[in-house]
Amino acid sequence: MTAQSAGMGRAAAARPQPRVRAKDLLGFVFIAPWLISFLAFDLMPILSGFYHSFTNWNALGIAEFIGWANYEEALTRDPLFWVSVNRTLYFIAGSVPLGIFAAFTLALLLNANIRGTGFYRTVYYLPSVVPTVAAVIVWIFIFETRRGILNFGLELLGLPTIRWLSDPNWAMPALIIMSLWTIGAAMIIFLAGLQGIPQELYEAAEVDGANGPQRLFGITVPLMTPTIFFNLIMGLVAAFQAFNNAFIMTAGGPRNATLLYMLHLYNNAFRYFRMGYASALAVMLFIVVFGITILVYRSSDRWVYYS
Amino acid sequence: MSNRRSFGRSTLLAALALALLLGTLAGCVPAAPAPAGEAAAPAAPSAETIKVRFWNHWLAARVELIDQIIADFEQDFPNIDVENLGQPWDRREENMFAALASNDPPEVVMATRAELLKLANDGLIVPITDMVEEQGLDLDKFYPGEIGNFYWEGELYSMPMPTGGGISGMILINKDMFEAAGLDPVPPTTWQELWDAGKALTVIDDKGIVQIGANVGTSATSFFAWLYTNNGQIYSDDLRSVGFNSPEGIETLQWMVDYTNEINGGVQNVLDFYVTGQEANEAQPWYNDIEAMIFPNVSIFFHMQTIKPELQWDLGLRPYNANNPDAESHGLSGEEFAWGYVIPAGVPEEKREAAFEWIKKITYEEDGGGWFMIQQSRPSPIRSVNEDPSFYEANPAWDTVLASLESDVSVQIFPEHVRVRDIVEQAVQAAMFGDMTPEEALNDAAEQAQAIMDEFWSAQE
Numbered sequence: 001m002t003a004q005s006a007g008m009g010r011a012a013a014a015r016p017q018p019r020v021r022a023k024d025l026l027g028f029v030f031i032a033p034w035l036i037s038f039l040a041f042d043l044m045p046i047l048s049g050f051y052h053s054f055t056n057w058n059a060l061g062i063a064e065f066i067g068w069a070n071y072e073e074a075l076t077r078d079p080l081f082w083v084s085v086n087r088t089l090y091f092i093a094g095s096v097p098l099g100i101f102a103a104f105t106l107a108l109l110l111n112a113n114i115r116g117t118g119f120y121r122t123v124y125y126l127p128s129v130v131p132t133v134a135a136v137i138v139w140i141f142i143f144e145t146r147r148g149i150l151n152f153g154l155e156l157l158g159l160p161t162i163r164w165l166s167d168p169n170w171a172m173p174a175l176i177i178m179s180l181w182t183i184g185a186a187m188i189i190f191l192a193g194l195q196g197i198p199q200e201l202y203e204a205a206e207v208d209g210a211n212g213p214q215r216l217f218g219i220t221v222p223l224m225t226p227t228i229f230f231n232l233i234m235g236l237v238a239a240f241q242a243f244n245n246a247f248i249m250t251a252g253g254p255r256n257a258t259l260l261y262m263l264h265l266y267n268n269a270f271r272y273f274r275m276g277y278a279s280a281l282a283v284m285l286f287i288v289v290f291g292i293t294i295l296v297y298r299s300s301d302r303w304v305y306y307s
Numbered sequence: 308m309s310n311r312r313s314f315g316r317s318t319l320l321a322a323l324a325l326a327l328l329l330g331t332l333a334g335c336v337p338a339a340p341a342p343a344g345e346a347a348a349p350a351a352p353s354a355e356t357i358k359v360r361f362w363n364h365w366l367a368a369r370v371e372l373i374d375q376i377i378a379d380f381e382q383d384f385p386n387i388d389v390e391n392l393g394q395p396w397d398r399r400e401e402n403m404f405a406a407l408a409s410n411d412p413p414e415v416v417m418a419t420r421a422e423l424l425k426l427a428n429d430g431l432i433v434p435i436t437d438m439v440e441e442q443g444l445d446l447d448k449f450y451p452g453e454i455g456n457f458y459w460e461g462e463l464y465s466m467p468m469p470t471g472g473g474i475s476g477m478i479l480i481n482k483d484m485f486e487a488a489g490l491d492p493v494p495p496t497t498w499q500e501l502w503d504a505g506k507a508l509t510v511i512d513d514k515g516i517v518q519i520g521a522n523v524g525t526s527a528t529s530f531f532a533w534l535y536t537n538n539g540q541i542y543s544d545d546l547r548s549v550g551f552n553s554p555e556g557i558e559t560l561q562w563m564v565d566y567t568n569e570i571n572g573g574v575q576n577v578l579d580f581y582v583t584g585q586e587a588n589e590a591q592p593w594y595n596d597i598e599a600m601i602f603p604n605v606s607i608f609f610h611m612q613t614i615k616p617e618l619q620w621d622l623g624l625r626p627y628n629a630n631n632p633d634a635e636s637h638g639l640s641g642e643e644f645a646w647g648y649v650i651p652a653g654v655p656e657e658k659r660e661a662a663f664e665w666i667k668k669i670t671y672e673e674d675g676g677g678w679f680m681i682q683q684s685r686p687s688p689i690r691s692v693n694e695d696p697s698f699y700e701a702n703p704a705w706d707t708v709l710a711s712l713e714s715d716v717s718v719q720i721f722p723e724h725v726r727v728r729d730i731v732e733q734a735v736q737a738a739m740f741g742d743m744t745p746e747e748a749l750n751d752a753a754e755q756a757q758a759i760m761d762e763f764w765s766a767q768e
Binding site: 059061140143145161167254256266267270273 | 397398400401404407408425429430431514515574575576578579582652723725726729733736737740742755
């Protein structure tokens, strides 16, 4: 140790130790309600779920530690596990891109200077706040084979009608179409993003002779990629956890065509009282969602522009 | 100076924030009982009053009836305050589970027999055997098949209300539709008669079913019901092996598939026809004269009274397979539903007696659960109640209802039965959609179900 550094060390020792400032305390006090809620109602259940995934547990009695048996059962013996994984991936592959495309398109339309924009924005957002059960009942009537409005439209176009909810090949597309019902939230976020794009960029492009599609793909889409990225992550997480529509409208049928992963998890947790096994399913879902989120996040370097 | 001023402001803010936090936390704490003599005191229960929260699914027109029983009960037991916690059907299992898992579960919870067995086996509800014996209750007043549904390992966990039977043993016909089709308005008694009637009454166009003769069902519940009318059974008598893939079982499923394909034009036609569900409401085919025969449970009489009292109907026993000399008409008791009322293990000792008194009122007492059944024109699990003359006045086919109850087979099930039912559901669907033959589907299901049974019994040992 040099004399200089020794001197500095003494000086530091002579100074009063930094203490928690009143300002810091104030911050902690303000976030305490959230923090307490997070610890009690989020972190604790998450940790509990991890632990119980290694147990045979009915959620009310004593948990019996059984090691990896729940995971082994899911991956090798549960005939509905892979069925539900398959159906969920199908749902995600259909609903997420379609949802982003539809929300973005709507946002572009509603960003135009036309009369009554506020009214249309409200109308398109409204379904997002309609209770799920009510929405599902409406959609059941829309999908009805004999009197449904979708089949009525197909007939007008001279196309054959579809058994949306009774044909195993069409039940999942029906669920995917129905997922468009709740694109209002994503649309609002896109709209906010669109309004943040500087107008002078479009003016400069116009001066350079850019036409509409060129402005869209040269300015709008690149500058909207952070918003697309955000909506993609949110859409993926929501799609992995999709449950309500399938639970109420099809109960997983027909012939397991809409047996989403969360529905399978729900059955094990609340119908069979197999909370340990359901916890293992939840942990696997968490790992997959987390992994895919990381992958998408890493890929964002290549396609998301922040400036 | 400026430092002191800044600190003072921060301190003030911290104090405000702390007050806010304490206020928030205080909101999470249960309110203390209001001291006697304060304004709220008259509405608050007295110190000796025991609260019994009754978690149940008796909704719609039945809420008022339950409330009347509560009022009557509270006159007899002024120290017990029963709160009617009617619960929606949606996510029933999840909500019940959450209620049971809480530190403060409802004192009395309505549960199906399958759930009750599971909860009993896991020690999550308390037996009422001792309380029944202490009060010297005569359990012989119930039909044996009804009270028998609520025992597990020799202990009684509930008494029945409504009947566990009477849910699958009947066939109801729309007489006007029969006559319009040129048929005698008489309920079919065999599978073969049902087939012929169904064929005559079903109308199909290019979009599917316009009018249905009968839906023999596309689910495990229907399969089990038909299985017993072909002299089959779900499990062996000792509950150690599955029996639904017997020759009778395969014949039953084959008949259901054939009927659905040949008479109703396939399972998709049937699913489309009932796309808005089969619950009791005026939108359903039965109430719109486009469904000629149904296999109802006894609650139908109440619903017909309230939804379409002018409907012309007649009642018979569920048709059986006349080609099988050992087959007879049967309904099932206790396979699905068979509602009971249980006391969660989390209910404190001092409240259990009050909870039991309420269970007794809504199950055992003629002026409680018995009266509740009479008001709905549906049979009671108590024999004597069913002799009430008002039943015969309200229901011209009351003798058939009672005959159906007598024909019910009390099905032995084990605590994992719900899982087995779902496996059989998969098998029935596979056969209905033509992905497997009935024999392949049932054998596959039997293998899975047997594994669950074996695992269960080995864990018990």
